Amino acid sequence: MSVRVFVTGGTFDKEYDELTGKLYFRNTHVDEMLRRGRCALDVDVQTLMMIDSLEMTDEQRSFIVQACRECEEDQIVITHGTDTMVETARAIAEEIESKTVVLTGAMVPYAFGSSDGLFNLGSALSFVQSLPRGVYIAMNGRSFAWDDVRKNRDAGVFEKLET
Amino acid sequence: MSVRVFVTGGTFDKEYDELTGKLYFRNTHVDEMLRRGRCALDVDVQTLMMIDSLEMTDEQRSFIVQACRECEEDQIVITHGTDTMVETARAIAEEIESKTVVLTGAMVPYAFGSSDGLFNLGSALSFVQSLPRGVYIAMNGRSFAWDDVRKNRDAGVFEKLET
Amino acid sequence: MSVRVFVTGGTFDKEYDELTGKLYFRNTHVDEMLRRGRCALDVDVQTLMMIDSLEMTDEQRSFIVQACRECEEDQIVITHGTDTMVETARAIAEEIESKTVVLTGAMVPYAFGSSDGLFNLGSALSFVQSLPRGVYIAMNGRSFAWDDVRKNRDAGVFEKLET
Amino acid sequence: MSVRVFVTGGTFDKEYDELTGKLYFRNTHVDEMLRRGRCALDVDVQTLMMIDSLEMTDEQRSFIVQACRECEEDQIVITHGTDTMVETARAIAEEIESKTVVLTGAMVPYAFGSSDGLFNLGSALSFVQSLPRGVYIAMNGRSFAWDDVRKNRDAGVFEKLET
Helix, strand or coil: CCEEEEEEECHHHEEEECCCCEEEECCCCHHHHHHHCCCCCCEEEEEEEEECHHHCCHHHHHHHHHHHHHCCCCEEEEECCCCCHHHHHHHHHCCCCCCEEEEECCCCCHHHCCCCHHHHHHHHHHHHHHCCCEEEEEECCEEEECCCCEEECCCCEEECCCC | CCEEEEEEECHHHEEEECCCCEEEECCCCHHHHHHHCCCCCCEEEEEEEEECHHHCCHHHHHHHHHHHHHCCCCEEEEECCCCCHHHHHHHHHCCCCCCEEEEECCCCCHHHCCCCHHHHHHHHHHHHHHCCCEEEEEECCEEEECCCCEEECCCCEEECCCC | CCEEEEEEECHHHEEEECCCCEEEECCCCHHHHHHHCCCCCCEEEEEEEEECHHHCCHHHHHHHHHHHHHCCCCEEEEECCCCCHHHHHHHHHCCCCCCEEEEECCCCCHHHCCCCHHHHHHHHHHHHHHCCCEEEEEECCEEEECCCCEEECCCCEEECCCC | CCEEEEEEECHHHEEEECCCCEEEECCCCHHHHHHHCCCCCCEEEEEEEEECHHHCCHHHHHHHHHHHHHCCCCEEEEECCCCCHHHHHHHHHCCCCCCEEEEECCCCCHHHCCCCHHHHHHHHHHHHHHCCCEEEEEECCEEEECCCCEEECCCCEEECCCC
């Protein structure tokens, strides 16, 4: 039993360009993070895109859904920018019923030392192995069903919808 | 629904004493790690002891079991040295049937930058919320039932028992 | 014999705002860096401004010159953005003849783990104690006289003027 | 004009062995540290030995003196354990008169994140370029003449001898 990790970019993978002083994407840090976590799971990491989730198009979102459908694994973790993570979760949930899909991300880039990324990756990989089929977001040490979650932008945390 | 975290020491919490050049224990890093993980779970952290697990006595092990029994929470994470983590898991399993208990630790101290501790803590907190009642070890991105796990000391990883 | 450190901002002190995803200034990291370097010099740190050096006005540059003139110390280190560091060095050199002034900065923010800032601060504090009166830039492990240095923006290093 | 760096080990280069839980030496971190400091000096790094300075023999100390004498460079930085750094400085000073030699080290291993090593390396490389011929210790942001310095073991800092 193996887990597929799809990388789509997001704060998780941003780096600092010392020549321009801007943040940018180069390669994903997920492989390095799995080594650091001494992860012994059978994990297959694949980069689908490397973008800020605010700039994700409908086509790119459809491409992610398609990748989830077509991969062999039933357990999928997706690293994703936090700003539109809920939107992508919904797009996947509308199409995929037979797999466990967990989206996660980070508030601070992994490369910046104080990142929550390693904690979140450990969390997402654990939830994807233990939660029933469905689409979830794993952030802040919690799991959220795709249809009962929003990002609270003022506090920088994910939370359940108010009832 | 809240999670209890019991701290017992282990590599997880070791620090470097710059005056003696030795590793030692001061305070736990779990609270700092929860902040870094932007953990929004209702977590109650309690330090039971601060020891190398090779030096854990039967009395100390019984004290951990008692703490698991007496605390209000049904979901318990225990940070523990890796060398006798399996032994403590067994002691708990023999006494506690109605709770989910997940033991975790680290191969490298959290204070040393390259630690797996943050990954493991994210993993343990996620498994404890999603696994059925029982006693488990969460290491290397995986969960192990207490009676089907050993530490492979040569490789520095946890693995299932050979069948 | 004590050293004055004037903080003006620059990449050195930038931080990542996890709510906006932008870089910004909060407080200087110089005090924390001096503690980490176990610095036992008599150092007096004073923040003059907290700005990106590309946005430094003539008035602000004059304010720095005035601060150098009026402080009691004869040995002054200035942390400064790299983009206009040479320009500020020139402004100081035109007015201050009786002190040793060393400007330094960083290509990567100190808060980002992989920063050159700690190396540069150690370098600047050492040069300021050992170089004769004059105005210098300390970057890349070297010291440069204020009138024989430029930032090579393509390479991200400081170098002597071509002869 | 180039600088020779001789590596002899010390806390500077210690690492954590996650299988044994002990500190040990593997390779030096000096090259990585020079890259992180964006050092553009012409530096030639050579490992002479990789030992705890408490275990340094007279033969090893003589070997360091010989290396200082025979190398082409007139500016030499030596990374060294702090416990017997003063003793090695004396051995060099008794034999070498025509070069600038600066010994430095660290209270915390570079690999452990909170190390003073990068600060000290920046400091030593700057002092070696700017101090007159002689043998010095660069620690705590200061330079000490070899015959007016001791390590205060209780405070973990270097200081001048009492007069």
